[in-house]
Amino acid sequence: MARSAESRKYDLVVLGATGYTGKLTAQSVAKNFPGDLKWAIAGRSKTKLQELAAELRGIRPDGSHPEIEIVDLEQTDQVDAVVQQTKVCISIVTYWRVGEIVVEACVKHKTDYVDAAGEPSHLKGWIEKYHEKAESEGTALIHASSMYSGPQDLLSWAAARELKRAFGADTKEVILTNTKLDPNPSGGTFEGMMVGTSKKQESKGPVAPPNPWIVSPIPGTAVHPQATGLLIREDPDLGLLSEYSMARLQNQAIVYRTWGLLQVANEGLGPNFQYNEYDSVGSKVEGFFKMLEFRIITTLLSNILTLRLLKLFMPAPGSGPDVRKTATHPIEMQALAIADGNDAQRATASFSFPSGSYHTTALFLSQAAASLLYSKSLEGGIKGGCLTPAILGEDFVQRIRAAGAVIEISSKQK
Template sequence: MTADERTHDLVVYGASGFVGRLLAAHLAEHAPTATRIALAGRSRERVAAVRDGLPGAAREWPVLAADSDDPASLAALAAQTRVLVTTVGPYLRYGLPVVEACARAGTHYADLSGEVLFVREAIDRCDTVARETGARIVHACGYDSVPSDLATMLLADRAAADGAGGLTDVRLVATARGGFSGGTIDSARAQAEAVGRDRTLRRVLADPFALSPDRAAEPGTRQPRDAAPPARTPDGRWTAPFVMAPFNTRVVRRSNALQGWRYGRSLSYGEVMGAGRGPQGAATAVGVTAALAGVFGAMSFPPTRAVLDRLLPAPGSGPSAAVREKGWFRSVVDAGTEDGRRYRATAAGRGDPGYAATAVMLGETALALALDGDRLPDRAGSLTPATALGDVLVERLRAAGHTYEVQPA
């Protein structure tokens, strides 16, 4: 089936979920009017209620039903559209059949996954098929891991343009303001449950090159610890472990490898969270470190995980509109190069990073896949934002109000 024979340019699967509703609203406001968009989910009635609350012509978008437990419904859904973007998580529980349906149908795919185990299994199952059908399978298209992936790409491009050689020591410091969602907690829970069933998966999670396309070919460059203790930067800022570093770092390293280590075979990439300066910054760093250790430790054991289930937000919930509006994110990435020059990239935007800003990132990813195909890198298979979309996504996000810039440090 050719692209012209598809009924839809873009389908949002999971449109009645928390992020799905935000994504639908973004597309209703920013997609060109001629874009053929449909909304899908398990319950046609719930999806229709979301559609009916959208502005203007979006109220006429088709509503489709599909269930991740029904492979035939997913195959039919994928066959109807050029692009399928899914917010249905945890992806480790519900995502693999969707990826498989898109890979087989030659349908471009985007998700919000921040789950190493899911992405690793999706690569193993679907990369070869997707390359054969021409499908671009793009994981990690939200706050996890678009700022990390695109900022590192821009740093490598600037260093190459200046003749500075490949990147060496690269460190991202993330600061943000926003809320937490039950969906994010549920993703962490799903991975903890998977490890509980199969202890060998711990080695996958611990491997700094867990998402590599060719693990044996990876260089032996030492990588930073994901859970480094509180530390102080040369300019006096305190840092703590960043909750998404164990995922984002693997995505960036996969981007490097997929491009023949274009960023540099000596790339050492790490991420931390900025905690502020002075005694207050030190206290924040210590507190965040202890809290993350406590939560992840409790997630590892069924009895304590059950206690957390009663205390943490439930799936389908998320921050209020007021919290989303007041949120923001800023990722500052410092990089050294092979010839000793240094550069700094900044990726920043308004809105709660995991939800309001993520809806922008995922929405622009979906529109790029649907509308900018002739400008995208000539790649198919299991990809990352940088390798699938590159500068096209950077341009779209800048136009949407996000900052992506690089300058000498």
């Protein structure tokens, strides 16, 4: 029997805390959470956890200091023992290897959960196995709360909501544009890319085209983006846009899950809703070279032999880019929602954060956990299930702002 939330030892456990992203997330918790937080950092290595705990005490000496939990993530009983002691679990683990052990434990013990897992075909399996049970028992599993696809999902929802508030209009399309990104991968991210590529090459038969609604509870309406022969699109508000955005398909799938969940909950963004993602470019020539760069990179990343060669130059699992350098690489993006039936009615939501991708992931993981712990005010009257960052709604927006990001939302009629 699952323990009641009131009887649990911890408010929050960061599982996988000694990895590259885990450390950043634990630092974000230490910096931003209330001083009376009861929490723990959990992982396999006692020595690494002790070193991290000492570091966290230095971030905020008068704040709440974490306890240490030694956990072998491949041992179900050990994962169960920690998960059942906490109200909220942040899981920053190797999702393709041990991620499901953590998800299953959280559903079993009715522990709310946050992760950075966003690969659509991977999430589809979890949704099929755990969504209905988690939904019926009010356990919230927030997936993809990372640089990819947390800001994109939250901005798309915020822009569409503002369009509804300002004009009473459904959204025909959200155009999201990345203006500043920090794409340097960690060792764990690169390892996951290698596993995904290896599985694709081992599979037999033709590769099916990507299904944008693969994790949505209902299918949507397909509308083709308005691009030229070079796949450059021009918008009067956003300027020139290159279709070759690296995580476009993953982010699209996550945004469509948000859309589908809200449509089912009768709080929909509009029946014809569409999401398209681009990178901002200064000219069509820049867009052309962006296309070449994208095709070269995707070709390299689709070959396992090339990836094995690149691995020699990549960080080892558990490590990543220099934290001090990436802390000065800002992230900026903007979502534009266009009304269904009236292109003149528009709403925008923008996001900026002064630090890089993994700092942004730490921000989204920690503040999603805070939203579940202190509010759990989910959109559309949703109580639980396999959910997305945007389902945390306005409370999440405010917490992201309070932790140092800038989110601006506005509307206009041309």
